[in-house]
């Protein structure tokens with residue numbers, strides 16, 4: 001096939017390319033009753049990529065993302081993990097992740113604009129992130145990749161979309177690089193059905209406004225559309 005001599009497949013323009021094959025990791029079974037409001041998406045990572053994150057959990061406000069993260073740590077050995085949170089989110093505490101129901105675990109603040117993880121001891125096998133949405137994909141991805149090459153598992157939770165349904169920070173793009181993407185749902189404030197969106201109760205122009213139920217609620221697709229009128 002003369003016409004194919006010198007043929008080179010066009011490079012797929014993906015943002016990152018790695019020669020190491022995907023590491024096979026057996027995920028510990030999930031605990032807790034997440035089955036009622038959870039959708040599991042299994043993702044296929046192209047073999048040219050190293051596995052980057054093991055699990056990303058996304059969902060709207062009040063869907064139990066931080067609760068999920070805290071539950072997840074219960075199956076990890078003590079002192080084998082660290083939790084990072086963006087230094088932007090000071091809603092309930094500056095040195096802990098806290099659920100809307102007051103459950104908490106110690107966490108370390110990390111610069112959300114430049115999330116450089118300091119050198120960690122060899123005992124640290126898992127790195128967990130709360131509020132992935134406050135990080136940008138590019139800066140967080142390279143740091144996660146570095147940690148993953150050191151053999152650490154990465155688990156993170158965050159909002160998928162902001163209250164205008166625009167992709168919010170790193171959560172959605174990171175969900176393409178995981179073993180499992182888990183989508184959580186909340187209950188619609190308007191009709192009581194399954195909610196997959198967040199909405200603002202007060203009008204604010206900026207995308208990032210730190211707040212909880214005084215500013216935000218969760219709603220279904222239909223009620224979200226009604227609110228836009």
Ligand SMILES: [Zn+2]
Nearest residue numbers: 188191220223
């Ligand atoms: Zn509704």
